Amino acid sequence: AGTKCTMSIPIYEPEEVKLRESQRSLFASDEKRIVVETDNQTEETSVNNNSEPFVLVIDDEPFIQLALGTMLTKLGCRVEKASNGEIGAEMAIKHNSQKETKFDLIFMDANMPVLNGYESAKRIRKEARLQSPIICISAQDSAEHQQLCKEAQMDQAISKPCSLLQLK
Numbered sequence: 001a002g003t004k005c006t007m008s009i010p011i012y013e014p015e016e017v018k019l020r021e022s023q024r025s026l027f028a029s030d031e032k033r034i035v036v037e038t039d040n041q042t043e044e045t046s047v048n049n050n051s052e053p054f055v056l057v058i059d060d061e062p063f064i065q066l067a068l069g070t071m072l073t074k075l076g077c078r079v080e081k082a083s084n085g086e087i088g089a090e091m092a093i094k095h096n097s098q099k100e101t102k103f104d105l106i107f108m109d110a111n112m113p114v115l116n117g118y119e120s121a122k123r124i125r126k127e128a129r130l131q132s133p134i135i136c137i138s139a140q141d142s143a144e145h146q147q148l149c150k151e152a153q154m155d156q157a158i159s160k161p162c163s164l165l166q167l168k
Helices: 021-028 062-074 085-096 117-128 143-151
Strands: 033-037 042-046 054-058 078-082 105-108 134-138 156-159
Touching: 054 062, 054 085, 062 078, 078 085, 085 105, 085 117, 105 117, 117 134, 117 143, 143 156
Parallel strands: 054 078, 054 105, 105 134, 134 156
Antiparallel strands: 033 042
16 A cells, blocks of 8 residues: 655744844834845845735645745745646736735746746746746756756755745
8 A cells, every 4th residue: 555654844943043134124124125145146125015025836746835835924924836837927927917916036846747947937037027036946956957047037046955044
């Protein structure tokens, strides 16, 4: 019948987290910003309507959706989920047409059925004209993967598994 295994993954916030001043505003004030740091630049994005950040998680694995959603919710984000790149691109296009519901940040896997993350990101940038950060969260970490992320106009690539500290 197969092997069953049970896994318990604690999700907690580290006691001491040193944040830059602009990152602290995400948790402490009415003016909210998302900060994305890449190798050689930092980009800040204001959050819609001074409310909690609105984040889209695109991943074909329900467990990853649950784990990321839980961590992002703990960080004060409002989260929507999509199970493949096609659905995620459609959601981004739809929400971007309504300024008050535009996604402030998108996390997506690279390898998904129907439409992979690279093609989904290209479509989101082209059709939705979304300027919000797109961050690839993938088990891949090769130079080729990093290059594909850049070509797809993703802002950053994070390797799975990721931590709450990385998401901050």
